[in-house]
Amino acid sequence: MRNHVLLSLGLLAANAAHADLGEIPRESGWSGFLLGGVNVVSYESNFYAGDDNHSRINDLGSPDSESGLTPLINADIRYTFADTRTQVFLGNLIQDAVRFDFTQQLGLRQEMGDKGIVATSLVFNAMPVELWSDPFATGVDRSATDVKSKGVRFAWDKIWGSNFYGTLTTREVDLDEERSGQQYDQTHGTQYAAMLNRNGKVHDMALSYQFHFGGNQLLEPAILYKQARLDGSAESFDNTGLQLTYAKRGPQWSIVSNLYAGKRKYDEANPLFGQRADASEFALNGTFFWHNLFGIKPLAATFTAAYSSADSDIDFYDAEALRFSTGLLYNF
Numbered sequence: 001m002r003n004h005v006l007l008s009l010g011l012l013a014a015n016a017a018h019a020d021l022g023e024i025p026r027e028s029g030w031s032g033f034l035l036g037g038v039n040v041v042s043y044e045s046n047f048y049a050g051d052d053n054h055s056r057i058n059d060l061g062s063p064d065s066e067s068g069l070t071p072l073i074n075a076d077i078r079y080t081f082a083d084t085r086t087q088v089f090l091g092n093l094i095q096d097a098v099r100f101d102f103t104q105q106l107g108l109r110q111e112m113g114d115k116g117i118v119a120t121s122l123v124f125n126a127m128p129v130e131l132w133s134d135p136f137a138t139g140v141d142r143s144a145t146d147v148k149s150k151g152v153r154f155a156w157d158k159i160w161g162s163n164f165y166g167t168l169t170t171r172e173v174d175l176d177e178e179r180s181g182q183q184y185d186q187t188h189g190t191q192y193a194a195m196l197n198r199n200g201k202v203h204d205m206a207l208s209y210q211f212h213f214g215g216n217q218l219l220e221p222a223i224l225y226k227q228a229r230l231d232g233s234a235e236s237f238d239n240t241g242l243q244l245t246y247a248k249r250g251p252q253w254s255i256v257s258n259l260y261a262g263k264r265k266y267d268e269a270n271p272l273f274g275q276r277a278d279a280s281e282f283a284l285n286g287t288f289f290w291h292n293l294f295g296i297k298p299l300a301a302t303f304t305a306a307y308s309s310a311d312s313d314i315d316f317y318d319a320e321a322l323r324f325s326t327g328l329l330y331n332f
Contacts, residue, residue, distance in 0.1 A: 024109060028079075028081055032075065033074075033329060033331045035075065035329050036073055037328060038325065039069070040069055040324045040325070041067065042321070042323075043066055043067070043319070044063040044318070044320045045321075046063040046132075048132075049132050049145075055144075056141050057137075058138055060138065060316045061316065086111075087109040087110075089105065103124070104123070105122065107119055115160055116157050116158035117157040118155070119154070119156075122150070125148060128146035129147045130144040130146060131144065132144060133145040143177070145179075146175070146176045148173075149171045151169060151170050152170060152171075153170075154169075155167045155168075163209050165209070165210065166205075168205050169203070171203075173198070173201070180235075181193040184272055190271070195234040196234055196272075197232035198231075198235050200230030200231045200232075200236070202230075203229075205225045206222055207222065208222035208245075209222075216248060218248070220247075221244050222244075223242060224260075225239065233267050234267070237266045237267065239262055241260055241262025241263070241281065242260070243260040244258070245257070245258050251291070252292065253289060253290050255287065256286065256287045257285065257286040261280075261282050263281070265278050273316070276313060276314075279317060280310070281311075283307065283309075286305055287302060288304070289329065293328070300329045301326070302326065302327050302328070302329050303326045304325040304326070306321075306324075
């Protein structure tokens with residue numbers, strides 16, 4: 001779980017380049033988007049399995065560099081009931097897609113007059129992330145395991161008619177085969193595996209405020225808080241961060257950029273290292289949209305560059321990622 005910030009940049013809460021994406025349409029009917037493209041990523045992580053090329057490590061030191069090419073596929077489908085100002089949605093919101101958060105949602109949004117828009121949804125990851133089942137195993141080929149999550153999310157846009165936005169998400173995280181520390185226990189006769197268990201509950205909260213100014217521009221500072229209450233006490237943590245989002249939309253092009261800085265504090269020391277894996281986190285990304293591609297109004301080309309890093313008190317937990325993405329976005 002600790003390295004998702006590096007590989008998905010999920011901590012960057014970007015707003016869409018389109019100012020009206022958060023509004024409920026005035027006419028009933030279908031809407032949404034389709035996104036397809038390719039990702040090129042270079043990363044350093046001792047926990048993310050990636051394409052399984054680096055399954056064996058010889059010591060518990062800093063991670064080596066890996067790279068890969070993956071498809072970029074995403075979609076969001078909504079149906080609006082204009083008379084009741086209600087919207088049902090399924091998929092991944094474009095606001096999340098531009099920040100590489102591919103959490104899927106099935107939910108309901110309701111406009112409350114001048115009080116804003118409230119939403120509730122089930123959240124799940126349709127495409128599980130692969131981590132090493134025992135990332136601390138040395139001298140052997142490590143096996144990968146899927147990480148799945150499911151939970152609920154509550155959101156309130158334009159709280160009481162203001163420019164404040166808030167979200168609260170709680171989810172259950174489950175690794176198919178969680179074996180962290182088992183090889184170490186077998187070798188040293190210890191019983192540390194229970195403290196390293198990564199299954200459990202994760203809660204996320206975010207509060208932001210949008211400043212709108214000339215030229216269809218938006219500036220949004222936000223406060224983020226994440227609490228992970230996992231089965232392993234040495235893996236449980238609290239994460240606090242600040243982010244800043246800038247967006248500008250023009251008739252031909254749009255841009256969304258995000259800056260994030262945060263701190264992660266673990267509940268207890270990792271028994272394999274004798275200290276906590278507290279870390280400083282940083283991330284920066286930008287997405288460029290070129291509209292009306294080939295003269296087709298709903299079609300846009302996208303290009304994204306993203307960088308993130310985590311500098312931990314334990315070198316083994318250090319992580320870094322650089323990602324470039326390009327694709328086609330079709331709005332309907």
